[in-house]
């Protein structure tokens with residue numbers, strides 16, 4: 415691509431903000447605009463299902479990703495509270511709901527995703543909430559006072575975190591799951607059982623294997639949940655949906671969408687330099703579907719990956735060598751449980767090694783004497799050690815990992 419003198423970054427979250435920082439760190443002196451439809455500007459999303467629900471004093475500034483002072487120091491033009499309605503990649507033009515237009519040499523699309531709603535009647539009722547934006551968390555916090563009753567739907571991390579946080583707040587929580595065991599599509603089964611038992615002991619009412627037919631609003635605004643198998647109706651003050659997210663890409667024409675969107679999983683297809691098939695148009699973070707060297711396509715939905723892809727995009731715009739891929743890392747805070755995960759947890763039992771260390775066992779996935787994944791609860795050091803093992807492809811016997819007489823610090827050195 416020819417000389418880049420101006421960049422527009424659409425989306426001021428993990429991917430967008432890491433991109434602007436890295437552009438300036440990398441010596442870019444041209445103009446940078448950071449734009450977002452959210453009037454609250456640049457803030458962290460992970461606290462929305464955790465601290466923001468629990469602490470009524472928290473404001474968006476308390477979870478800010480980049481302060482006004484830093485934006486000024488970095489000489490970034492920010493423009494918040496106006497939605498991008500059209501991106502014209504051929505013209506490298508961005509058009510906003512207000513009618514405003516910006517043109518730049520490079521456009522970085524970091525628009526993340528929107529929370530999914532269930533495709534059933536009543537899914538859009540006023541007291542059926544989702545959690546993706548700061549305002550969502552505030553709306554929920556205002557509705558749910560201690561003593562009220564909520565149904566949280568979804569057996570993934572957002573459902574687990576939201577349930578645990580609301581329970582801490584003194585709300586009576588029904589945690590509804592389509593599966594038999596929440597989190598079991600993400601973590602080793604034995605660990606899920608322990609985590610779920612812990613949540614239930616803290617007062618969550620877990621309902622599994624449920625199929626919801628519809629939500630019906632009552633005269634007082636409360637919600638009745640009707641199940642497909644005609645089991646008893648559940649009445650609650652509010653419902654929270656934690657059923658995943660969809661990449662946010664409504665700003666492309668049909669013609670552009672057909673060219674750039676991944677058909678199987680949605681998201682904007684990019685190469686490993688984060689560039690779309692339109693030169694100068696990049697995508698990073700939750701919205702990006704990254705084509706790997708073997709032709710497969712990966713779309714991540716967690717903070718570290720969004721942050722890293724932002725950095726990678728900046729390097730790509732600056733025509734510098736791309737930063738090395740970090741070992742994949744993720745965390746989840748569920749009440750008093752701090753879960754960390756690295757690499758890939760294989761679904762196969764025979765590759766699982768359990769290390770009984772402290773109150774919570776640590777689980778490793780091991781393939782051909784190499785650690786490929788790990789997960790711990792309230793033991794971040796174990797996952798840090800596993801990340802070193804994964805990164806350096808340390809040769810290790812499963813029996814050594816399980817042996818608590820051998821320290822992980824020693825083992826990670828190989």
Ligand SMILES: Cc1cc2nc3c(=O)[nH]c(=O)nc-3n(C[C@H](O)[C@H](O)[C@H](O)COP(=O)(O)OP(=O)(O)OC[C@H]3O[C@@H](n4cnc5c(N)ncnc54)[C@H](O)[C@@H]3O)c2cc1C
Nearest residue numbers: 425427428429451459460498525526699700715716717720
């Ligand atoms: C409640 C919650 C809890 C989470 N907890 C964790 C966690 O504990 N650990 C973890 O690793 N990950 C967690 N995540 C995931 C993590 O926050 C995301 O992966 C990360 O925020 C993705 O960053 P992003 O920059 O790609 O997109 P997003 O964070 O989705 O940001 C996209 C931005 O683009 C803006 N935008 C969208 N469309 C437009 C438009 N048309 N015009 C202008 N602006 C637009 C949006 O307003 C938004 O600010 C959590 C996510 C949520 C929602």
